[in-house]
Amino acid sequence: MKRYIYIAYALMLVLAACQDDKLGDHENSGNATLTLNFNSSDNTLSRAVSSDEDEQIISNAYVFVFNQDGSKVFGQFYNNIHQSKTYTTKVENIPAGNGKTIAVIANINTTIHDLNDTKLDAVTSKADLLALTSHMQGKYIERGIQFLMSGMKEGAELIANQNNTIDIPLTRTDAKVRFNVQTKEGVTFTPREWKIVAIPREVSVLPNTTQGQFEFENYFNSEWNNFEISTTNAITFAFYIPENKVNPKETIPAEGEYRDQYALREKQEKTPNADGSVTNGAYRYADQRATYVKLKGNVFYSIGGGQEISADVTYTIHLGGVNGVNDYNSLRNHFYTYTVTINSVEDIIVEVESTTGEEPSPGSEGDVVVAERIKRFDAHNEIFTTTFEQKNIDESLTWNVYTPFSNGAENENPKDYDWIYFNINTKSRNFYTETFVTYQGDNGVYTDAEFKDKKYQHPLDRYMNDINNGTQKMLNIKQLVSILKECKRRYLASQGNHLFDSGDKIIFTTYLKEYYYDVNPENTSETVENGLWKKFVNTQERVLNILSNLQYSQDQMSTKSIALYSIRQSSIQTMYNKNLTENFTAWGSEAIQDETLLPFETERTKTNRTYNDLNNGRKNSINMWIGNETMNWNTYIDPTTWEMQASYEAAKYKCLRLNRDMNGNGRIDKEEVQWYLASINQLSDLWIGENSFDSQSRLYKFSTWEENKQWYASSTVLDKDRQGLGTNLFPYTYRDIPQILWSSEGSTVGPLNGPGSITSTKVYYRCVRNLGLAKKASENDHPEDFVTYDAANRTITLTKLDPKSIRGFSTVEELPNHNERDVRGYNKPWNAFEINAKTYGNGLTWEMVNARSQPGGTNPVCPKGWRVPNQRELALMYSRMPRNATSWPLSDHFSRSSFSFNTAGGERVGFSVENEGSVYYLINHKDEDRGGVRCVRDIN
Structure with a gap:
């Protein structure tokens, strides 16, 4: 089964009806009256982007009339038109005659283009106008209603002393492009982001077949963008670019199947390296000015034998291809729809496994993992079990990681692996239980010196001795793999001093640390790096593969891993601009929305704490969960399952379980509250910045009105429902009335018992975390505002x-x-x-x-x-x-x-x-x- 990208192009070329008015031999001396009809193009497409009236608005227009010799006889700017599709104006006293050229330039004086009426006033001839270009004033891929249009009628005959009516079809100087991504049944594509490379900043005002290609300095790249929020769950995005006419650097030979020819559009030059690898260079056939799109995402599907595939992929797709594989043009007033169908990642696997440099799809790259168990988690702390059967363990067992700081296998010595710990579970009748072992604190893991204590023949002996004494510590992945391989060696040698139970299994409680870094793991210094959070938010999952091998493609751009476990963790999502060079603090959100509806709280309380801050959710949460009292983790959370105790199974408390007893003392210390329930203004800001998040992180993901699935409770409580007499026999009890956000409405906010009488309504919640603030920061410290x-x-x-x-x-x-x-x-x-x-x-x-x-x-x-x-x-x-x-x-x-x-x-x-x-x-x-x-x- 091979993975192909099928790209279907839906192309529009609007040719507005226009006839020459040939009225015979008339007297051409004197003046004529000219009635002009401007017609912006219709968006009538099949299998393409829907019609959009905003693209047809004529806001203003500049009209030119030229003689047959190209000299200008009329030029005037018409402002404040604001008509959709059609506008008619009358021009008096135009010199009559044959061979006239009438040109119209519409929608100038915008923030998109630098073309204005002053520049057009300076045009003195038809040649000047044909040579005129417009420059984009910014890196725009959106337009609003600011579409530069132009149209020209040549060879017109204006008859003296008559009204001459001429239609001028106006066409946009932009090409519109939409990408739709679909998959074969059984394949899931989770979109990440996309960008456009080599967008022209310059465009000819009028269509000019003789225009040469612009210098590369007049091209730019877009930022990375997220896919659209679609009410139909379609995976799609769209953009505009100025017309780009570019010739191929080299012609793709007409050899073999068309599919193979098309794949060569993304082929790059290869420079051999001394180690047998190659380095990718420029595109072989495509000119550097040919626009292309890069899109990223994750491909997931199951294969035979109980295995699953997860691949973080990047696809490169050059625009064009309508008129054959050597067409790289994106023409003005054309609308293109590219439908990318993902069947599998087999072509990437073929490239990785090839010994000859075979590259079936040069535009496809990715890190492919074939695993028996793929486990996905959110950005916060998590706990689960991992089971290792002796049949799956051998001497080749190793591991590799993909993180923002490290990529590579164990033998490549990646430094960023210290974010998963393992502690062996207890046994019952010589079978391991599934009950979690309590986290021992961040320092409760073996150091290398402890693990390799020379008093023991092998670290396994030290570990088993500690288990018997109840003093064992947690293992990191390097230590775990060493112990598993030694257990298997002893098992095969029929030695009893190993860890397998009667079912030939070993079960570990596994602690996944939050996807957050205080220091750069690749640096030997433990110094806190300012702004480090910018390197690990809004990025792809970090991955630990416990596997048997890792292979690279010849160009080192793709990999294949075969894993027992692939542990994948989503990054924190934030609406802050991580590309700013200045150092500042921020906050971010969990990545995967919990779809469980809960009451805000389960019972009335006697505690009357205050948590009314509109902005500081961490301060609210600390006051809500701890206050000035001593509170224990097991009061709220069952340590054997790490689920909320029944009386606290409520939105008010759920974010607490995303944290961890970092010092292992059993108490909830304030510095251990890093994940907290968002304040009301933070919930509103999640809507403001929603387009910066992965689609799964957005607050409202339904395509229809869901009345009972829209309320998000905040940690901001401005009022309480108080009952009782305030006496010893009848003390006051309280119920919080939190501020909530109606996610189906975007950012509508109000109290939970406000309009609609929703006091008993179940709600969603959203947990967030500060970025760049020290863990020991006071609850009164809060991140800088993005506003x-x-x-x-x-x-x-x-x-x-x-x-x-x-x-x-x-x-x-x-x-x-x-x-x-x-x-x-x-x-x-x-x-x-x-x-x-x-x-x-x-x-x-x-x-x-x-x-x-x-x-x-x-x-x-x-x-x-x-x-x-x-x-x-x-x-x-x-x-x-x-x-x-x-x-x-x-x-x-x-x-x-x-x-x-x-x-x-x-x-x-x-x-x-x-x-x-x-x-x-x-x-x-x-x-x-x-x-x-x-x-x-x-x-x-």
């Missing part, structure tokens, strides 16, 4: 937010219609925005505000240059601005975003912040809820 709010200037600057969660373009107009789940960027914030000092539109409904807030519309609610904030911007304002009448003076303060799950004609139309910031909510009565807008504008 800077300047109250004096009323600005919000997303100084530390990851670019994936920032809109890919700025705008000076209202945002197009969108909802809170929009994937086009309309519900993302720009890098910074200003909040108007005044409010506008008081007394309007949300629908009235929306109707008056269309791009280029008349009678807008906001002043010129300002706009209605989208839902995420309003959430940022709500969480950072004071909740008082100065910030929120109206009855309601609306956002531009509609609600995606609202039924046709339903009442839940959009989002609002109530007077004095009392609540951020989803409007439930569209005609009754009236208010206005705190307008905003993008700033640099």
